Amino acid sequence: MNSFMFKVEKFLDIFIDKGGYKEVLIGLQNTMIIAVAGLLIGIVIGTLIATVRVMPKYKRVVRVLDKFCSFYVALFRGTPMVVQLLVFYYVMLPLIGIKMSSVLVAITVFGLNSGAYISEIMRGGILSVDPGQMEGGRSVGLSYGTTMMKIVIPQAVKNILPTMGNEFITLIKETSIVSFVGAKDLYLAFQSIGSGTYEYMVPYLVMAIIYIVIVCLIALLIKVMERRLRKSDRGR
Amino acid sequence: MIEVVNLCKSFGDNEVLKNITTTIKKGEKVVVIGPSGSGKSTFLRCLNCMEDPTSGSIIFGGENIADPKVNINIHRQKMGMVFQHFNLFNNKTVIENIMMAPVYVGIKNLRKQKKNPDYTGPATKKEVKQQAYDKAIELLKRIGLEDKADAYPSSLSGGQKQRVAIVRSLAMDPDVILFDEPTSALDPEMVGEVLELMKDLADQGMTMVVVTHEMGFAREVGTRIMFMDEGRFVEEGTPEVFFSNPQSERAVEFLSKVL
Ligand SMILES: Nc1ncnc2c1ncn2[C@@H]1O[C@H](COP(=O)(O)OP(=O)(O)O)[C@@H](O)[C@H]1O
Ligand SMILES: [Mg+2]
Numbered sequence: 001m002n003s004f005m006f007k008v009e010k011f012l013d014i015f016i017d018k019g020g021y022k023e024v025l026i027g028l029q030n031t032m033i034i035a036v037a038g039l040l041i042g043i044v045i046g047t048l049i050a051t052v053r054v055m056p057k058y059k060r061v062v063r064v065l066d067k068f069c070s071f072y073v074a075l076f077r078g079t080p081m082v083v084q085l086l087v088f089y090y091v092m093l094p095l096i097g098i099k100m101s102s103v104l105v106a107i108t109v110f111g112l113n114s115g116a117y118i119s120e121i122m123r124g125g126i127l128s129v130d131p132g133q134m135e136g137g138r139s140v141g142l143s144y145g146t147t148m149m150k151i152v153i154p155q156a157v158k159n160i161l162p163t164m165g166n167e168f169i170t171l172i173k174e175t176s177i178v179s180f181v182g183a184k185d186l187y188l189a190f191q192s193i194g195s196g197t198y199e200y201m202v203p204y205l206v207m208a209i210i211y212i213v214i215v216c217l218i219a220l221l222i223k224v225m226e227r228r229l230r231k232s233d234r235g236r
Numbered sequence: 237m238i239e240v241v242n243l244c245k246s247f248g249d250n251e252v253l254k255n256i257t258t259t260i261k262k263g264e265k266v267v268v269i270g271p272s273g274s275g276k277s278t279f280l281r282c283l284n285c286m287e288d289p290t291s292g293s294i295i296f297g298g299e300n301i302a303d304p305k306v307n308i309n310i311h312r313q314k315m316g317m318v319f320q321h322f323n324l325f326n327n328k329t330v331i332e333n334i335m336m337a338p339v340y341v342g343i344k345n346l347r348k349q350k351k352n353p354d355y356t357g358p359a360t361k362k363e364v365k366q367q368a369y370d371k372a373i374e375l376l377k378r379i380g381l382e383d384k385a386d387a388y389p390s391s392l393s394g395g396q397k398q399r400v401a402i403v404r405s406l407a408m409d410p411d412v413i414l415f416d417e418p419t420s421a422l423d424p425e426m427v428g429e430v431l432e433l434m435k436d437l438a439d440q441g442m443t444m445v446v447v448t449h450e451m452g453f454a455r456e457v458g459t460r461i462m463f464m465d466e467g468r469f470v471e472e473g474t475p476e477v478f479f480s481n482p483q484s485e486r487a488v489e490f491l492s493k494v495l
Contacts, residue, residue: 060303134342136323137285140337141313141407150336154327 004201009055011193011202014069025188034106034178034185035171041111042167046118049073051148053119069119076116082177085109102183106175114171119168125156128182137164158229165222169215185211237262237313237443238283240343243292244304245278246395252278257294258411265444267475270464271490276447279464280414284308284315297411313341316405316413320395320421324389324404331372331385334404341408364372370408375403379433395426399433403430412443419450451494453454455479463487 010082014020020154049069055062076084093100100108129152137147157164190207193200238260250277260266269277270458281287285301293300301311318401322335342364345487349355358364364431369375379399389397397419405413409437415434419454420429438444438457448454454461454475461478463471465486471478482488 044320130323130325132319135319136325137336138286138309139312139317139319139323140338140405141286141309141311143339146340151325151327155456158327161435191299 001227007199007202010197010199011206014193014196015206020189020196022044023184023192024186024210027184027186028105030103030178031175031185031234031235032108033174034103034175034183035168038106038114038171039168041107042114042171043117043164045111045115045121046122049119050126051124051153051177053123055144056084072194073116073119074124076113078119080173082108082180082192084113085177101180105181105218106183106185110171110174114167117167117170118164121233122153122156125163126132126152128159129155136209159225161229162222167217169218172210172214237264237296238445239293239295240283241293241295242419243279243282243294244290245275245282246290247288250468253282253289256467256469258462258466258469258472259444262411262443263459264267265438265457266460266462267448267458267460268447268450268462269451269454269490269494271486273465276464276468277416280445280447284317286317295305313408314398314411315407316410317407318398318402318413318415318418320417322389322394322421324397324400324401326389329386329388330381330392330400331369331376333389333400334372334375334407335368337404338371338407342368346350362427363390363486367371371407375406378398379403393426394422395429398422398426398430400429401486402433402437406437412445413437415444415446415448417447419448449494451479463490465490 009023015024049072052062052065052069057063057066085106088103089102093105126148133151133155134144134147137151138144142150175185176187178185179191186207190203194203240256241256243253243256244251256279257427268279269387270276278287282289285294285295285316285477287474288304289302292302294302297311297314299311301308306327324330328336333381343361345355345357345359346359346364349357358367379402381396381400384392384396389400390468394398395464402413402418418434421432422430423459427450432452434446434453435457446453446458458475460472461475462469463478463482463484463486465484471482471484471487478487479491484492
């Protein structure tokens with residue numbers, strides 16, 4: 001126990017007195033930026049893909065787009081995100097000849113990846129909405145697109161909110177891999193604190209607690225949002 | 237008003253409508269009856285191309301709307317449809333349900349206004365919305381539900397939902413309304429209020445095509461009964477003639493079951 005207290009003291013020394021908390025704050029910020037921006041990009045990509053995939057397949061364009069979308073989804077769901085990150089950073093970027101900051105790289109890959117997962121969630125959500133809603137919209141002369149955006153997708157989103165929350169939590173946890181391309185996230189911050197003293201026990205313990213707290217807060221937030229939405233469902 | 241020529245519809249190998257030709261004239265109240273599975277809904281849904289006909293044409297508003305190149309949305313605004321399960325927008329209030337199409341169409345027309353010197357409609361988005369709102373309130377008053385304007389469909393009874401669905405289709409001033417078993421999903425005590433509203437519409441001269449099992453309504457309101465069996469109209473006539481003196485064996489058999 002004494003040795004543990006000693007380790008805690010050592011950690012606090014670096015964390016507070018030597019300014020280690022600043023690195024942790026930057027790491028926390030990057031973690032959140034990558035997860036939130038990735039989620040937002042993922043929602044846009046996922047909604048577009050889901051819309052294409054549930055469209056009636058009369059037209060050739062739609063069939064071609066649909067093929068492309070299912071390839072995209074298979075690609076991003078079929079490979080580990082670390083691999084996607086590494087390939088994007090060390091293969092794609094040099095090939096195209098573009099320089100990007102590692103945080104931007106992480107955001108891009110997280111967005112592309114969660115787009116694939118969210119498209120499947122969204123597709124399930126759209127299919128769970130009564131087809132009568134689409135027919136109701138079409139019967140009064142609204143276009144497919146308008147009915148989809150104004151009637152069907154809002155109801156789909158309500159149905160999939162819990163699953164989307166889980167996706168966000170997954171993204172936050174997955175950010176711990178972005179140090180593979182040098183992005184300074186929560187993990188890298190604590191890793192560098194640990195390496196300063198060759199003492200990893202307390203830094204990693206604190207890191208774990210921070211992750212747990214973030215995840216619990218988000219889970220709570222989702223519960224509150226769900227309850228709000230359900231209220232509007234009941235009418236007044 | 238609607239001219240159906242050699243209409244065929246198949247689902248895969250299942251030939252549901254077999255070469256139907258008929259004309260629905262302005263002011264007619266056509267009642268389609270027949271055994272379940274005979275193709276009544278499919279016929280109705282082909283009229284506004286909710287199902288795409290496999291072959292044949294539907295002439296409405298001077299165009300063959302079965303042609304995929306025709307902009308079907310414009311024609312559907314003039315051909316209302318009322319469903320068995322109401323299909324009100326669950327995420328919109330009652331008044332938003334009614335205003336939705338008029339507002340969208342009004343704003344779209346507004347955008348095209350510059351190209352059209354003869355345009356006489358509202359000049360701003362706000363005016364479009366105000367007009368749609370006024371009209372929606374007027375329609376709600378007509379069915380005595382103006383106090384439900386801001387309620388969501390989930391808080392309405394079945395009869396109220398169907399009446400809102402009917403006035404939603406009226407908001408676009410349609411030339412004809414198609415009804416697919418509008419009272420079949422209702423509790424018995426609510427059937428009356430919906431049929432009453434439909435009678436009202438009929439009295440005001442609305443052209444109607446109604447699929448129903450309500451023989452009382454068919455007799456009282458219908459101007460023409462069309463009896464469908466296995467994808468064909470086997471027999472048609474005025475209610476007086478059809479109900480008192482059905483010709484085909486199938487119609488006799490059907491009537492003996494439902495009357
Ligand atoms: N979307 C569909 N896909 C496949 N078959 C269908 C579809 N809609 C209707 N059918 C078939 O068409 C036939 C007629 O159905 P329908 O028009 O609903 O009859 P009715 O309204 O007279 O009861 C039935 O055999 C039904 O199984
Ligand atoms: Mg039917």
